[in-house]
Amino acid sequence: MSTWSAVASAAPRDRMRGERAERAEQLDASGVETPESPFGVTVDVAVLTVRHGQLAALLVERKYEPFRFRWALPGGFVRVDEELEDAARRELAEETGLVLGPKRSPRGVPSHLEQLRTYGAPDRDPRRRVVSVGYLAMIADVPRPEAGSDAATARYWAASDLCLPRLGQRRGTKLAFDHAEILADAVERARAKLEYTTLATAFVDETFTLGELRRVYEVVWGEELHEANFRRKLLSTPGFVEPTGTTAPTDGRPAQLFRNGGATTLHPPILRG
Amino acid sequence: MSTWSAVASAAPRDRMRGERAERAEQLDASGVETPESPFGVTVDVAVLTVRHGQLAALLVERKYEPFRFRWALPGGFVRVDEELEDAARRELAEETGLVLGPKRSPRGVPSHLEQLRTYGAPDRDPRRRVVSVGYLAMIADVPRPEAGSDAATARYWAASDLCLPRLGQRRGTKLAFDHAEILADAVERARAKLEYTTLATAFVDETFTLGELRRVYEVVWGEELHEANFRRKLLSTPGFVEPTGTTAPTDGRPAQLFRNGGATTLHPPILRG
DNA sequence: ACAAAAGTGTTTTGTCTACACCCATGT
DNA sequence: ACATGGGTGTAGACAAAACACTTTTGT
Known part of the structure; x- marks a missing residue:
């Protein structure tokens, strides 16, 4: 088949690669001294939340070149003995003061962190080769810490104000590096995950009304949902939500409060238009 | 809220980090000389196909330590000026002779390559810190090149013979490094993607019968599908498949041949049990 | 009384499922 | 003739969408 077509010509060429390639192969898949070494490895965290009826992302203003004064995702270098996800949590805490809950609490704290994908275009950093592991965090809209924080330059931006590129496109906006692309991927991932997981509950408080949860869906998806059918x-769906027995006041009739049930994935999913 | 709870104590601590941290921050998100530099960056490719009625993965036998003589995913170091995906294609071609089709041909060649996720546990390589970007390739079951290839040690393994770990688990098998975990993620991703994409066509030839396509689903999911309903x-689903007008002989009545329509995602998805 | 949002009932509409059956070929 | 897989028809189960309506609060 065509998939194998280049084999005949590739094999002889590979054999002529010479000694340098031979040596690299001995060290393959994690050699000690290779010419391919000078990579920087960073993490960048796209923190999404729902604020004021809009999907919003947490950004920090860069203090130094390149992209000085431009807005960027919180993130930075991974330490040599550090798990990638730990690095994401640490950088997020250092740059924004935001401390995410533990990995997996029994009932699920209203925060979620997952790996998005890795961005490694050779020219994504103007100075040297940096590969960045993108993370997506989804958190409830909790008030920012007022004072005493070292994260004075962190703030939320409405996703609609950031002119994010379409999927797969590179062309940026006001954001530093390729962070607009990362953020666009994060938004798309979040949209998709609401369909087949219970992660919408990560965007609301630990207890919530079904109206609040429905508004999360509506804001993230940008479409209205039928209230009665959404409730049903x-x-x-077993394990999605669980009544607490308490109620919360609204503009109308008070609403029952729920918390996250044990379920994480939805079979079948909730479908959007 | 509790999510912000550690802020009050974290802020003063951060201020005491001293000059080293300050300097690292100046170089943040891609500094030139940081102590966090000595990372290796590799790609590993999980090539899946359907052979002899089984889901199979393409592995290579390692020639050198560590994990000498153990089976591993094809992969290796990313070059300094190389796109991650290009590195995946190159390493795959070098180590197995398999040359994947172009990124996006109009009708879609029967091969697919996508990023899976990145594996960066500090101890995943016994020698030094290596971060590996995992890729998933899905290809049709084309015959291996016979001779003249430098990939004498490459062969397919049935996924069921590899004792892959459950999702999220680390515990390995006969595979080198954490490649069993990567492969398990690849299989899970492939299973999921058959539900909401047209990627099943990546596992068959450019033209195929609906029976062949159905058997792909059955093998990957490990469950039988109702033939008539599958067909309907x-x-x-608009754009999933497109008749070619030709037919192929079978053990019974000849079957119509189809090719991939333009569609890539499925709304609504095909549901499995 | 009225607005506003929560919550319930019911009808309609479509889609998934299962079973029955016909079609076209090889042996 | 019959085995084998391709392909079509159709009735029932089930879930989603749409509409009407009741409930409980605040003003």
């Missing part, structure tokens, strides 16, 4: 769908 | 579902 959620209540009929 | 596919034909009613």
Whole structure:
């Protein structure tokens, strides 16, 4: 088949690669001294939340070149003995003061962190080769810490104000590096995950009304949902939500409060238009 | 809220980090001389195909320590000026002779390559810190090149013979490094993607019968599908498959041949049990 | 009384499932 | 003739969408 077509010509060429390639192969898949070494490895965290009826992302203003004064995702270098996810949590805390809950608490704290994908275009940093592991965090809209924080330059931006590029495109905006692309991927991932997981609950408080949860879906997806059917769908999905027995006041009739049930994935998913 | 709880104590501590941290911050998100530099960056490719009625993965036998004589995913170091995906294609071609088709041909060659996720546990390589970007390739079951290839040690393994770990687990098998974990993630991703994309066509030839496509689903998911309903579902999904007008002989009545339509994602998805 | 949002009932509409059956070929 | 897989028809189960309506609060 065509997939194998280049084999005949590739094999002889490979054999002529010479000694340098031979030596690199001995060290393959993690050699000690290779010419391919001078990589920087960073993490960048796209923190999404729902604020004031809009999907929003947490950004920090850069203090130094390149992209000085431009807005960027919180992130930075991974330490040599550090797990990637730990690096993401640490950088997020250092640059924004935001400390995410533990990895997996029994009932699920209203915060979620997952790996998005890795961005490694050779020219994504103007100075040297840096490969960045992108992370997506979804958190409830909790008030920012007022004072005493070292994260004075961190703030939320409405996703719609950032002119994010379409999927797969590189062309940026006001954001530093390729962070607009990362953020666009994060938004797309979040949209998709609401369909087949219970992660919408990461965007609300530990207890919440079904109205609040529905508004999360509406804001993230940008479309209205039928209230009555949404309610039925959620209540009929085992483990999605669990009543607390308490109620919360609203502009109308008080609403029952729920918390996250044990479920994480949805079979079948909730479908959007 | 609790998510912000550690802020009050974290802020003063951060201020006491001293000059070293300050300097690292100046170089943040891609500094030139940091102590965090000595990372290796590799790619590892999990090539999946359907052979002899089984889901199979393409592995290579390691020639050198560590994990000498153990089976591993094809992969290796990313070059300094190389795109990650290009590195994946190059290493795959070098180590197995398999040359994947172009990124996006109009009708879609029967091969698919996508980033899986990045594996960066500090101890995943016994020698030094190596971060590996995992890739998933899905290809049709084309015959291996016979001779003249430098990939004498490459062969397919049935996924069921590899004792892959459950999702999220680290514990390995006969495979080198954490490659069993990567492969398990690859299989899980492939299973999921058959539900909401047209990627099943990546596992078959450029033209195929609906029976062949159905057997792909059955093998990957490990469950039987109702033939008649499968047919209706596919034909009613616009752009999934497109008749070629030709037929292929079978053990019974000859079957119509189809090719991939333009569609890539499925709304609504095909659901498995 | 009215607005506003929560919550329930019911009808309609479509889609998934299962079973029955016909079609076209090789032996 | 019959085995084998391709392909079509159709009735029932089930879930989603749409509409109407009741409930409980604040003003």
